[in-house]
Amino acid sequence: MQSPIKIKKREKDMHFKFNVKTLGLAAMIAMTGMAHASERILRIGVEAAYPPFAYKTPDNQLMGFDYDIGQALCAKLDAKCQWIEIEFDGLIPSLKVRKIDAAISSVSITEDRLKSVDFTTSYYRLPAKLVTRKDSGINTLPGDLAGKRIGVQRATNFDRYATQTFEPAGAQIIKYGSQNEVFLDLAAGRLDASLAGSVAIEEGLLKTPGGEVYHMLGENFTDEHYFGTGAGIAVRKNDPLAAELNKALAELKTDGTYDRIRKKYFEYDISGHN
Numbered sequence: 001m002q003s004p005i006k007i008k009k010r011e012k013d014m015h016f017k018f019n020v021k022t023l024g025l026a027a028m029i030a031m032t033g034m035a036h037a038s039e040r041i042l043r044i045g046v047e048a049a050y051p052p053f054a055y056k057t058p059d060n061q062l063m064g065f066d067y068d069i070g071q072a073l074c075a076k077l078d079a080k081c082q083w084i085e086i087e088f089d090g091l092i093p094s095l096k097v098r099k100i101d102a103a104i105s106s107v108s109i110t111e112d113r114l115k116s117v118d119f120t121t122s123y124y125r126l127p128a129k130l131v132t133r134k135d136s137g138i139n140t141l142p143g144d145l146a147g148k149r150i151g152v153q154r155a156t157n158f159d160r161y162a163t164q165t166f167e168p169a170g171a172q173i174i175k176y177g178s179q180n181e182v183f184l185d186l187a188a189g190r191l192d193a194s195l196a197g198s199v200a201i202e203e204g205l206l207k208t209p210g211g212e213v214y215h216m217l218g219e220n221f222t223d224e225h226y227f228g229t230g231a232g233i234a235v236r237k238n239d240p241l242a243a244e245l246n247k248a249l250a251e252l253k254t255d256g257t258y259d260r261i262r263k264k265y266f267e268y269d270i271s272g273h274n
Contacts, residue, residue: 040079042241044070045100047088049178052203052265053106068261069123069252070104073233076248087177089155092117095236102235102245106197108157108228118237120245122230123258125272127220128158131186131201132193134215141219146170148192151182158195161226166195179204186214195221199266230272 046054046066054064062083074081086094091103095117109119130141130150138144145166152159154175162173174191176182183205185191194201198216205211221227233249235242252258262270 040077041082042074042077042079042102043082043084043100044074045084045086045091045094045103046070046105047091047178048085049180050088050106050200052199065124065261065265066104066106068264069258072252072257072261073104073245073248076251077244088153089177092234095234098236101239101241102233104233106231107234109230109232110157110228111225112160113228113234116237117234118239118242119232119234120242120249122232122272123249124270125230126198126270127222128161128195128227129198129201129216129220130193130195131205131214131216133213135213136192138193138217141217142166142169142171145193148172149174149190151176151185151191151194153177153179153182153196157227158197161221161223162195164226183208199270 046062048054048056048062048064050064050066052064053066054062057063062085067083070081070083084094084100086100086103086105088105091100091105091107092113094100095103106124107113107119109122113119130138132138136148138148142165146169148171150162150166150171151174152162154177159173159175162171167173174185176185179194179196179200182191182194182196186194186205187210196204198220201216205214206216233242233245235245249258252261258271
């Protein structure tokens with residue numbers, strides 16, 4: 001039989017070992033938590049109703065060209081993208097009040113927007129087009145627009161151009177929260193035409209059931225005063241994030257990542273630099 005002194009000593013040793021293990025485990029958990037807490041988060045604003053650039057799948061997952069580009073950029077910056085869905089006209093205001101750190105949502109780089117935010121270099125550029133029913137009678141612009149109802153997405157470059165160019169020619173400009181709403185009203189006969197991006201028209205209307213009765217008129221709308229120099233990533237004024245994103249964008253283009261993403265959505269070049 002062991003003496004009471006030896007038993008107490010053994011219990012003391014076991015208690016000490018247990019405390020050491022417990023403290024070691026606690027330290028590991030704390031370090032893991034600190035590492036997790038220090039992970040860089042980039043809050044990215046996006047309008048998820050603009051296929052194929054950003055949209056929701058049937059199981060409510062965000063995807064699209066803008067989304068994939070954003071994810072690739074965050075990977076380059078060793079950061080995690082936190083996507084925040086915002087209506088298009090709320091993206092720049094959300095930047096200003098620091099609700100988001102950047103807007104990756106097909107935001108055109110225009111003189112007007114550059115007064116309030118900074119942009120990266122352009123990551124794609126496509127023309128604007130007017131889409132109508134083939135039997136609409138609209139052929140010559142802007143003469144044939146008198147008395148016609150033209151749908152546009154509110155607070156976009158399409159909105160500005162239509163309001164300042166088509167409205168003086170006699171058109172009625174009707175503004176919507178999203179381009180999808182515009183297409184729904186066009187299909188329902190409540191609109192005569194819409195001014196939008198060429199790819200958005202192709203994907204959101206022409207390639208959908210019933211889309212064969214519509215066409216895009218031949219004219220490309222590319223006036224830089226209205227349509228800018230391509231889509232860029234918007235950030236707050238003087239934010240060093242712009243330089244980081246520019247460097248990451250350049251890397252995506254040189255290592256082939258940009259082109260792999262582009263080919264998922266487009267069969268042709270959209271960079272606007274050729």
